[in-house]
Amino acid sequence: MNQTSDLLTLRSVSKSYGTVPVLHGVDLSIRDGEFLTVLGPSGSGKTTVLRLIGGLEPLTAGEIRLDGQDISGMPINRRPFNTVFQDYALFPHLTVAGNVGYGLSVRHVPRKEIARRVAQALELVQLGRFAGRFPAQLSGGQRQRVALARALICQPRLVLLDEPLAALDLELRRQMQEFLKSIQREVKTTFLFVTHDQEEAIGMADRICVMQAGHIRQLGSPHELYYRPNCEFVARFFGENNLVAGSLGETRGEFRAIETALGRLVCSVAGQPHLKAAATGARGFATFRPEALRLAGDGDAENRLSGAVADVAFAGSSTVVTITAGGDAAQRLRLRFPSRVEGSALRAGETVALSFAPHEGHLVLA
Amino acid sequence: MIAPPRLSTILLAATTVLVAVLLYSPLFVPIVSSFFPVARGEVDWSSPTVETYVALAGNDEILSALRTTLVVGFCTVVLSVVGGTLLALYYHGRRAGRSALQFIIFLPFLMPPIISGLALLIFFREIGLERSLLTVVIGHTAFVLAIVYRTVLTRLQSMSRTLVEASYDLGATKWQTFWRIILPNLSSAMVGGAILAFALSFDETMITILVTGTQTTLPVRLWAMMRLGFSPDINALVALILMFTVLLCALAARFLVPRQIATQRA
Amino acid sequence: MSSSGLARPAAIRWSPLVTVLAFALPVMFVLAPLAIFLVYSFFSVDQGQIVYAPTLANYVRFFTDPVFLPVFWRTIVLCLSVAAISILLAYPAAYFLTTLRGRWRYALLMLLMVPLLMSYVIKIYAIRSILGLNGFLNKALVGLGILSEPSTLFVFNMNAILLTLTLLLIPFAILPIFLALERIPQVLLRASDDLGASSLQTFLRITLPLSLPGVASAASFVFVLAIGDFLTPQMVGGISGFTFGRILYSQFGTAYNWPFGAALSVALAVVVIVAILLGERFGRNRGASL
Numbered sequence: 001m002n003q004t005s006d007l008l009t010l011r012s013v014s015k016s017y018g019t020v021p022v023l024h025g026v027d028l029s030i031r032d033g034e035f036l037t038v039l040g041p042s043g044s045g046k047t048t049v050l051r052l053i054g055g056l057e058p059l060t061a062g063e064i065r066l067d068g069q070d071i072s073g074m075p076i077n078r079r080p081f082n083t084v085f086q087d088y089a090l091f092p093h094l095t096v097a098g099n100v101g102y103g104l105s106v107r108h109v110p111r112k113e114i115a116r117r118v119a120q121a122l123e124l125v126q127l128g129r130f131a132g133r134f135p136a137q138l139s140g141g142q143r144q145r146v147a148l149a150r151a152l153i154c155q156p157r158l159v160l161l162d163e164p165l166a167a168l169d170l171e172l173r174r175q176m177q178e179f180l181k182s183i184q185r186e187v188k189t190t191f192l193f194v195t196h197d198q199e200e201a202i203g204m205a206d207r208i209c210v211m212q213a214g215h216i217r218q219l220g221s222p223h224e225l226y227y228r229p230n231c232e233f234v235a236r237f238f239g240e241n242n243l244v245a246g247s248l249g250e251t252r253g254e255f256r257a258i259e260t261a262l263g264r265l266v267c268s269v270a271g272q273p274h275l276k277a278a279a280t281g282a283r284g285f286a287t288f289r290p291e292a293l294r295l296a297g298d299g300d301a302e303n304r305l306s307g308a309v310a311d312v313a314f315a316g317s318s319t320v321v322t323i324t325a326g327g328d329a330a331q332r333l334r335l336r337f338p339s340r341v342e343g344s345a346l347r348a349g350e351t352v353a354l355s356f357a358p359h360e361g362h363l364v365l366a
Numbered sequence: 367m368i369a370p371p372r373l374s375t376i377l378l379a380a381t382t383v384l385v386a387v388l389l390y391s392p393l394f395v396p397i398v399s400s401f402f403p404v405a406r407g408e409v410d411w412s413s414p415t416v417e418t419y420v421a422l423a424g425n426d427e428i429l430s431a432l433r434t435t436l437v438v439g440f441c442t443v444v445l446s447v448v449g450g451t452l453l454a455l456y457y458h459g460r461r462a463g464r465s466a467l468q469f470i471i472f473l474p475f476l477m478p479p480i481i482s483g484l485a486l487l488i489f490f491r492e493i494g495l496e497r498s499l500l501t502v503v504i505g506h507t508a509f510v511l512a513i514v515y516r517t518v519l520t521r522l523q524s525m526s527r528t529l530v531e532a533s534y535d536l537g538a539t540k541w542q543t544f545w546r547i548i549l550p551n552l553s554s555a556m557v558g559g560a561i562l563a564f565a566l567s568f569d570e571t572m573i574t575i576l577v578t579g580t581q582t583t584l585p586v587r588l589w590a591m592m593r594l595g596f597s598p599d600i601n602a603l604v605a606l607i608l609m610f611t612v613l614l615c616a617l618a619a620r621f622l623v624p625r626q627i628a629t630q631r632a
Numbered sequence: 633m634s635s636s637g638l639a640r641p642a643a644i645r646w647s648p649l650v651t652v653l654a655f656a657l658p659v660m661f662v663l664a665p666l667a668i669f670l671v672y673s674f675f676s677v678d679q680g681q682i683v684y685a686p687t688l689a690n691y692v693r694f695f696t697d698p699v700f701l702p703v704f705w706r707t708i709v710l711c712l713s714v715a716a717i718s719i720l721l722a723y724p725a726a727y728f729l730t731t732l733r734g735r736w737r738y739a740l741l742m743l744l745m746v747p748l749l750m751s752y753v754i755k756i757y758a759i760r761s762i763l764g765l766n767g768f769l770n771k772a773l774v775g776l777g778i779l780s781e782p783s784t785l786f787v788f789n790m791n792a793i794l795l796t797l798t799l800l801l802i803p804f805a806i807l808p809i810f811l812a813l814e815r816i817p818q819v820l821l822r823a824s825d826d827l828g829a830s831s832l833q834t835f836l837r838i839t840l841p842l843s844l845p846g847v848a849s850a851a852s853f854v855f856v857l858a859i860g861d862f863l864t865p866q867m868v869g870g871i872s873g874f875t876f877g878r879i880l881y882s883q884f885g886t887a888y889n890w891p892f893g894a895a896l897s898v899a900l901a902v903v904v905i906v907a908i909l910l911g912e913r914f915g916r917n918r919g920a921s922l
Contacts, residue, residue: 056531076534083535089528093550103536381724388799389747395758456654470658478860478904480877481897484884488672489665508661569752571863588753604754611749
C-alpha cells in the first residue's frame with residue numbers, strides 16, 4: 001500500500017507486569033522518516049510500547065524487528081534509538097555540553113569531534129549560548145531542548161519521546177510542538193511521540209496510533225482518525241463529536257441508513273467494505289462532527305433532526321450550541337459554527353431543526 | 367511563625383541565651399585555661415600566654431594519641447564509606463532481606479555504646495582476636511556504618527531512576543553508568559557521610575575504651591589522664607581541635623550547600 | 633517499572649560473592665557479637681574462669697539481690713529527669729529559633745549545635761570543674777549571696793550526674809523539637825489567628841499538640857543517650873552517684889564477671905528498646921499530611 005519502507009515492526013507484542021497484562025498482542029509498523037504519535041488515555045499502554053521499543057523493559061511475548069532483524073533481546077545500550085524522557089533525565093552534575101556530548105563520549109569519540117558535534121546540536125536547538133550552564137540553571141523549555149539535542153546527537157534511527165511536553169505550560173507547549181515538528185523535518189529522523197493530548201497529536205503527527213486498554217484501536221492519518229473513526233472509542237476520544245446510537249439499515253450505493261431514536265439517518269460508507277458488509281440490524285452509531293451540523297433549510301430532505309437549545313457558548317472564533325434532541329436529556333448534539341460580530345440568534349429553550357449532509361456522516365459499529 | 371507579643375518574646379530569647387550559655391560554658395573553660403594560668407579555680411587574667419601551645423608541641427604522649435586517632439578515623443571513614451555505599455547500592459530497589467539487614471546495620475548505632483562495645487569485646491575474645499587498633503577500627507566502623515548507609519541510600523532514593531535509564535539509552539555500559547552518572551550524583555552524600563563518620567570516630571570514647579589495646583586514641587588517653595587532672599597543654603590541644611572542627615564544618619557547609627540551593631531554585 | 637526489569641544486565645550485576653558479603657559482614661560484626669553476648673548472659677563465673685554451662689543464675693541474681701534493682705530504677709528515674717529538664721530548656725529555645733527569619737534561624741541553630749563538636753570527655757571534665765567546690769557555679773552563688781560558702785552539693789553525687797548529662801545532651805533535644813515546630817504549616821497558625829484565637833490559645837491548641845511528636849523523639853534520644861553513658865557518672869558521680877552503667881562497666885573491670893555483666897546489659901537493652909519504640913510510636917508526625 002505504501003511506498004516508504006518500514007523501519008521498525010512490532011509483531012503481536014505483549015507485556016505483563018507480574019500477572020497484570022498491559023499490552024495484548026500489539027502489531028505496529030513504523031515507517032522510516034515519519035512522525036508517529038501514539039495517543040491514548042493513561043493506562044492505555046502507550047508508554048509501555050515506547051519502553052519496550054527503547055529496551056527499558058523486556059517483552060513478555062512477541063518480537064520487535066528493526067530492518068527485518070529481530071532486536072527483542074538487544075540490550076538497551078546497543079539499540080540505535082534514543083529517548084527524550086518525560087522528566088528530561090538531564091544529568092544534574094554535567095553541563096549542557098556534557099549532557100549533550102555524553103552519548104558520544106561513552107562511545108569514545110575523540111574530544112574534538114565531540115566538541116564540534118555538540119556545538120552543532122546545540123545550534124540546532126538554538127541553545128548555543130548555554131553550553132556551559134548546568135541543567136538547574138535552565139528553564140523548562142530549555143531543558144526540553146537539551147534533552148532533544150542529547151537524543152539527536154548520536155544520529156539514532158528512531159527518537160522516542162515520552163510525553164515530553166507534559167510539564168510545560170500551554171503557551172510553551174504550542175511553541176515546542178512547532179519546534180519539534182520543524183526539527184524532525186530538518187533532521188529527517190523517525191520520531192515516535194507518546195502523548196495523551198489529542199490536540200498535540202493532531203498538530204504534529206504524520207500518523208496517529210490510538211491505544212486503549214492495551215490494544216491499538218486505530219492507526220491512520222489525523223484526517224482519517226478525525227473523519228473516519230473505526231470504533232466508538234476513537235469516535236468519542238478524538239475531538240468533539242456527535243454520536244447517535246441505532247441499528248444499521250439498507251445500503252444504497254456508497255451510503256447506508258441507520259435507524260435511530262431521532263429517525264432514519266443516512267451516512268457515507270465509501271471505501272469501507274466492512275460497513276457495507278455488516279448485517280442489517282447490527283448495532284452502531286451515526287457520527288458527525290459539530291461543524292458538519294447546521295440549521296436545516298427547506299431543501300434538506302435527509303438527516304433532519306430537531307431538538308431544544310440547551311446552551312449557547314461563545315468560544316472565540318467559533319460558537320458552540322448544545323442541543324437536547326428527541327426529548328431525551330442524555331442525547332446531546334453539538335453544533336459549531338464560525339462566530340459573527342452580531343452574535344448568535346439562537347436562544348436557550350428555542351426549538352430548532354438541524355441536518356447534516358450524508359457524505360459528512362459516518363458509521364461506526366458498536 | 368507569627369511573632370508572639372513582646373513579653374513572651376523576651377522570655378523566649380532569655381531562655382535561649384541561658385541555653386547557649388549552658389552549652390558554651392564547658393567550651394570556654396579549656397579555651398580560657400589555654401591562654402591564662404589557672405590556680406585554685408582563679409583565672410589569672412593579667413598574664414596571657416601561649417606557653418601551653420608550646421608545651422603541647424613537646425607532649426609526645428598526647429601527639430601520638432592524636433596521630434592514632436587520625437589513623438583510626440581515616441581507616442573508619444574509608445571502610446564505612448566504601449561499605450556503606452556498597453550496601454546502599456546493593457539494597458536500593460531490592461526488597462528481599464532489606465529491612466532485616468537494615469535493622470542489623472542500625473543496631474550498633476541505636477544500642478548504647480556500652481552494649482555494642484561489650485558485645486565486640488566478648489566477640490574478639492571468642493574468635494581470638496587480640497585487642498589492638500584493628501579492633502578499634504572494627505568497632506568504630508560498626509558504629510558509624512549506619513550513618514553513611516542512610517545518607518547514601520537517601521540520596522539514591524531521591525535520584526530519578528530515569529537518569530540511569532537515560533545513560534543506558536545513550537549507549538553507556540553498566541560500568542560507564544556507574545562511574546559517570548551514579549557515583550558523581552552520590553559524591554556529595556558520600557562526602558557528607560564521611561565527615562559525619564570521621565567526627566563520630568574522632569570523639570568515640572565508650573566503645574573504644576572497651577575494645578582498645580595498649581596503643582589508643584586521644585579521647586581514651588584523655589579519659590585515663592583525667593583522674594589526675596590535666597596539664598595545661600591539653601587545654602591548648604582541645605582549643606585547637608575545636609577551632610579546627612568548626613572551620614571544617616563551615617567549609618563543608620559552604621562546599622556542599624550552593625549546589626543544593628541551585629537545584630532547589632530550579 | 634522496576635529497574636531490574638530492563639532488557640539488559642541489571643544496573644550492576646551483583647556476583648554471588650557480593651551478595652554473600654552484603655549479608656555476611658553485618659551478620660558477622662554486629663549480629664554475631666550481640667548473639668554471643670546474649671548467650672554469655674546464661675553462663676557463670678567460677679574463680680575467675682567462665683563456666684560455659686547454661687544457667688539462669690545471673691537473671692535470678694539481678695532480680696533478687698537487694699543492690700541491683702534499686703540502682704536500676706534510680707538510674708531510669710535519673711535519665712527520665714535528664715530528658716525532662718533538657719526538654720524544658722530546649723523547647724523554648726527551639727520555639728524561639730522558629731520565630732526568627734531565614735538565615736538567622738539556621739545560623740543560631742548551628743550555634744547551638746557546635747558544642748556537640750567538642751570532645752565529650754573534655755566537656756565532662758570542664759563541667760566538673762564548673763560544678764566543683766572552687767568552680768564557677770559556687771563562686772556565682774556565693775557572689776549573689778544565695779550561698780554563704782561554697783557547697784559540695786553539685787559534685788560527686790547524683791545531682792552532679794543529672795546536671796552534667798543535661799548540659800551534654802540538650803542539643804539532642806533541641807534538634808527534633810525544632811524540626812517538628814518548623815514543619816507546622818504557617819497556614820494553620822494564621823487560620824487560628826483569623827478565627828480570633830489569642831497567641832496563647834494558638835500555642836496551646838495548635839502549636840503545642842503538633843510539636844509533641846518532636847518532644848517524644850527528643851525525650852527518647854536524650855533518655856537513650858543518658859542511660860547508656862557510663863563515663864559521666866564515673867567522672868562526676870563520686871561514691872554516692874552509683875548508676876546502672878557504672879555497675880555494668882565494673883563487671884568487666886574490677887568485679888570481673890562478664891556473664892553477669894552480659895545479663896545486666898540485656899536488662900539495659902530492654903529498657904533502651906522500649907524507649908526507642910515509644911519514641912518511634914509517638915514521634916510520628918501526625919501533622920505531616922497537612
